Amino acid sequence: MHRKQLLALVAMAVFLMLLAACAQQAGTPQVVRETVVVTQEIEKVVTQVVEVTKEVERVVEVTPVAGRCAPTDPDEVDKILIGATGPLSAPGSVVGGLVMQWSLNIAVKHINEAGGVLGKPVDLIFYDTEGLPERGTAVAERLITQDCVVGIVGEYHSAVGLTMMEVAHKYRVPVVFAETWNDKITGSQYDEIFRIAPTSSMVAEADANYIQDLGAEFVVIVAENSDYGVPASEATKERLAQRGIDSEIFLAEIGTQDWSPIIARIQALDRTPDVVLTLVTGEASYNFEQQAAEAGLMPTEETVCIANQVAINSEEFWQNVPDGNYCVFRKVGLVPALANDVTRKFEAEYRQQFNRFPESYALEAYDSLLIMADAINRAGSLDPDAIIDALEETDMIGAQGRYYFPYGRKNPVPPDEPEWMWHQWPDPAVLFLQYFEKGQSADEAAVVWPEKYQTHGTFLIPYGTTP
Amino acid sequence: MELEVRDVHLHFGGIRALNGVSFSVRGPELIGLIGPNGAGKTTLTNVISGVYKPSQGAVYLNGERISGLPPYQIARRGVGRTFQVTRAFRRMTVLENMLVPAMALHPAGRRQEFVDRAHEILRFLTMDHLALEYARSLSGGQQKLLELGRLLMLDPDLIILDEPFAGVHPKLRETIWEFITTVHQQGKAFIIISHDMETIFTLSQRLLVLNFGQLIADGPPEQVKDDPAVIEAYLGKEE
Amino acid sequence: MKRVDWRWVLTGGALVLALSAPLLLSGYPYWLHVAIVAYFYAILASSWSLLAGYAGQFSFAHMAFMAIGAYGSGLMGKYWGTTPLTGIVLSTLLAGLVGLVIGVLCLRLKGAYLALFTIAFSEVLRLTLNAELDITGGPNGLDLAPLLNTTSRVPYYYLMLALLLASLGFMYWLAGSRFGLFFRSIREDEEAAAAMGVHIVRYKVAAFVITAMIAGLAGGVEAHYIGLITPNILILGQMSIVIAMAVIGGIESLIGAAIGAILIQFSLELLRELGNWRLVAFGLLLMLTLRFARNGLIYPLIERLVLYQARRAVIEGREQKAKQVGEGA
């Protein structure tokens, strides 16, 4: 008897809940809007009665979703909370997330040493996104509705950035993305979204230009089957084709260890590639580069090795790719010649703490927080609109140079520019460097492209020679 | 009830486990199946109950060929068996153990009727007070009784018992003995495998003797007792 | 004197708490989200415990069935333009169909062989979803249309809670019926069950089909709620989390597994700051639970709190019966 009663009870509860779910669904938009007004009113009545009407008007006009809990008045808080994300566990790129977290902590230290933001100390809340898009949604939600952050910075994976930006847009929270390359992120033209990393298109353009300057006719692109590798390899292939250069793409899973069958296939092609471009990150890129070197695929006199940008971490590179001498690698962000005081200060601190070379995403993460702090200072308020306005007017020197966002609400993207130029820093430099001596550090590597920054007067130090 | 085993052979790779066994059971007979170790007794049981499919030959139940049918079908057609090692469903209660065959046999039956019947049988086996215990907490002998109880719930016409007396307390042996004779009187046929010569010779009405996969004797106990082939099988050929 | 029946009090209390959670958490949409995901894992863990704990089929393909539900619905929406609801219904059936095939293939496999086979199935599915990026979107994942036309979490919360209760109710009914009886008899001793007339093939396959459909249904709803599904959900680590939830909750208890899943999901979220150390602790907890608390950590509590009276009644009944027997003799 008991069992049946229990089952009946459960069945009734289920039915009622489904009913509730459906009923909720129909009436939702109005309900939400009202809730916002009410909560805002109550908050404001307690603090500042005069503000009420103005506040309510704004809310009705923009209709963000209820739940955002960051205060808008800096006097209410004793510290400025800023959220940050990055991958700290698999399947995310753990190295990327870790480095970003370190760099952001240095940024917090530097900002607070310089007096904080609006006279208050900055506090950073960093969450692991695991490289999973659904985590991006959850974590952004938590930062915005739980921890009450006024802005978000960082993130490494584009797939995560793409879901995070929807949440930020929903709640109207400004975001400065540090290292997500997907065009669509600024291409969304959301008010809240800013980016200081290059877009995939910008990087592909640079790759194609460099390869063209090398005079290559046939290129093999080895890419990881991921949100980074697939679009990047396709964009590069397309741009190479525009320049009359043939290319073939080889895809592999993230984290691949044994590349010998793919290397055998590349070497069995009827043409020897002039360039092998590695669009694979992490340990898999090292595995590929070393195994390709051992098999005599690249670097050789005939074939230029373009290693992945992670090669910039020279210590790790030489440990993992001992035979990778003469490999070229892309460096995004900062032209060494243009290093400024901010760069040097950050780099010194970073090297001292972690005994590592700061990768581009370290600088980017550091700068993303500086930019956010700078904008809040200039806005003089924690109101998202004020911060977004201030971000659009950014003009400051960070570790990677002068930051500004040419296009935004006041100055829309002109039709002849790609739409991803919205809130996009246009100047991330893309350089190519080349190791020419075993064990060389990234600082000692030759800059081979673009021409104006060349340190050795050539696009390529030929294999086996010393400049 | 009529069971006919017709020229059954069974090979495992090169080993001939059964080699042309034929016999039949007509009506509620009480049959003992004996033979030295490795003679093929358990294998024969497994063939009848459908665990193995004979390589050659067939088994018929009431004129219908049952060899080749899956074990559960044979069980539902009225052949019940126990195993050499007790195989109660250890992490189910005694009552649940009893319900399994009943519910498998009568998909549309009412649970309460089965529960009543199970209690009745458990009373008969003097273990009704254990109905809600887990089978694993029973003693070895009680588990054996439980297996017999399960068989009654299945209500088969032919019951095959594999070593029912092995390693059993003398008092329990009596209970099992009584169970067999009572159930036999109710009109069920039995095939009992046992190493216990004294018991099996007293208990059964007819004896089957297997040796090296062949049936070497089939008849009343007193006749089999003096069969030279049987004596030779047990004592070995004197050179 | 009539005792307070703790079973009703606790069940009622839990239901009231679950029903009023959106009100309690109205200022915390993030925790509402965590609750939705926790219910999703609770459905997976409890249906896995039906398959593994009740029917004894230690399959590692449960997340694969979930993914079939999710990807099935997403792909049908993408290529045939089905609505999410139709997609979920059809992909639930699809998961059941695949469950049928896997169930039939796994009939003869036991223990480690079954585990290895299902791991292989799940890995091949993951590789395929990754490799066929033109169809599935590969590692970028597949976008899914929202199931409900709303920006609020509350309807989703009730939907997932309803799904959890419905599936728990259904599984309890099943476990109490002949299905449960036969599942357990097969788990205990397949051959003996067959000798008792149990159609083992039918019930083994049924266990796979039913649990695959529950997992597929949960996967479909969850994917439409999140709006995106990636093949990463199929990595072995994800499956091990579901298993750990069921084991820590109590692998032979549906409600234990569900409560275990909810508690673990919340604690993993609460301890997020600890990074990987929380997973280290989680792995250790899993091993220790297996070694020293075979019934899990949650189920014994439930048993103690909720089943206390039931057992009491049983003991009293038994004493009475013993007395009768004594008098009879």
Place this chain on the structure above:
Amino acid sequence: MVEINLSFLLRLLADGLLIGFIYALMAMGLTLIFSVLRVVSFAHGEHYMIGGFAAYYLLETFTGLHPLVAILLAGSVTFAIGAVFERIFLRPLAEEKVERPGEYAILVTFGLGFFLQYLTLALIGPHPKKAARYFDLPAFELGPIKATAATLKLGTIPLSATRLTAAVIAVVLMLIMLYLIHHTWLGRGLRAVSQDKQAAAVVGINPLRMSTLAFGMGTMLAGMSGAALVPAFAWVPAVGAPAAVKSYVIIVLGGMGSIPGAMLGGLIIGVVEALGTGLLPDPNRAFAYRDAYGMLIFALVLLLRPRGLFGRQE
């Protein structure tokens, strides 16, 4: 277009065999564990991973340590982990105190793998590590055979020095294991327990001790495979899972518990993977499905011949 000619085929074959020896060594450990304990260790990949890291850190810390010594020490580390784990978590299994031994063993070793992987990640972080090449090849040129420090080139077939070293180490270790198992007291004990526990106990072998030894030796072999390969692949805490899955495929193919089966199975899987990846027309699909070839064989073996090539009838 890929031209399929003899030298390409030979190259695939050579690649496959080379990696196959290492697969075989790892699978040998797994099959040894299975033969004595009747347990498939789902933490095998993590022992492999830890073996690699142990060798790496030993060589980093003690400069001048001979690589072979480092491999032996790394093997002892994983032996210790395995033996302690067996003692605490699998002993009740050997004593037959566990209700459903098969399932318990699956879950508890699975838990161990989960634990070890995240523990390593939490302790040493995600940055890839790699040991320096253990042995440089002497440079020489002899007709079509050419050697540099990193590569031995047989005509058009390049063989990596690190892999060659690992394969040689694997072969030597396998020979030592075979000798141990067939010609020593220890091996007789292990074989006796694997065939009949009770009978072994009667003749004075302690089956419990043999279980601990077998598990320890199995994890030791995994650890040594890792230590042998750490100069060949960039090493991260997640490195074990794919390798472990290959071992499962191999022992099922070779027959669970069969040592020659594991050796042959390793070579077959190595070659099948290399040929599959090399010969399938669409290179990207060919490579993406690389792990699936082994899996396919695995599924077929399980369904058609569950006891594998050399397995015993259960």
